[in-house]
Amino acid sequence: MTKTYVHKMTGGGSAGGGAKIKSRIRNTKGGRRYSVETVEGIDKRRDSGGNVEIRRVIDRDSDRYREHIVDLQTGEVLRNVDERLSKHVGRGTQRQKKK
Numbered sequence: 001m002t003k004t005y006v007h008k009m010t011g012g013g014s015a016g017g018g019a020k021i022k023s024r025i026r027n028t029k030g031g032r033r034y035s036v037e038t039v040e041g042i043d044k045r046r047d048s049g050g051n052v053e054i055r056r057v058i059d060r061d062s063d064r065y066r067e068h069i070v071d072l073q074t075g076e077v078l079r080n081v082d083e084r085l086s087k088h089v090g091r092g093t094q095r096q097k098k099k
Contacts, residue, residue: 035061042072052078060085 021041024034039056050073057066065088069079081088 033060035059045071058085 023038025036037058042051043054045052053070053072055068063085065083065085067079067081070077
């Protein structure tokens with residue numbers, strides 16, 4: 001069994017420019033989605049505009065969602081999540097729209 005790895009770098013590549021590296025392992029069962037997706041990098045906060053370091057792993061094979069976000073200026077951990085992927089609902093595009 002062979003695994004296919006896909007790596008992609010987005011952003012400007014500078015510390016304030018939102019540089020991120022995405023790594024993906026192709027699903028060996030022939031499905032459309034990737035088995036494992038990893039995002040690591042620096043991004044801007046929407047509320048304050050400060051820089052944050054993001055580490056996110058979505059592992060569909062192990063049913064895990066891990067996300068760790070740290071404010072680079074203060075060192076404060078803004079978000080630290082390690083939960084079952086099947087329980088990770090109501091976020092992102094699945095969030096309820098405000099009326």
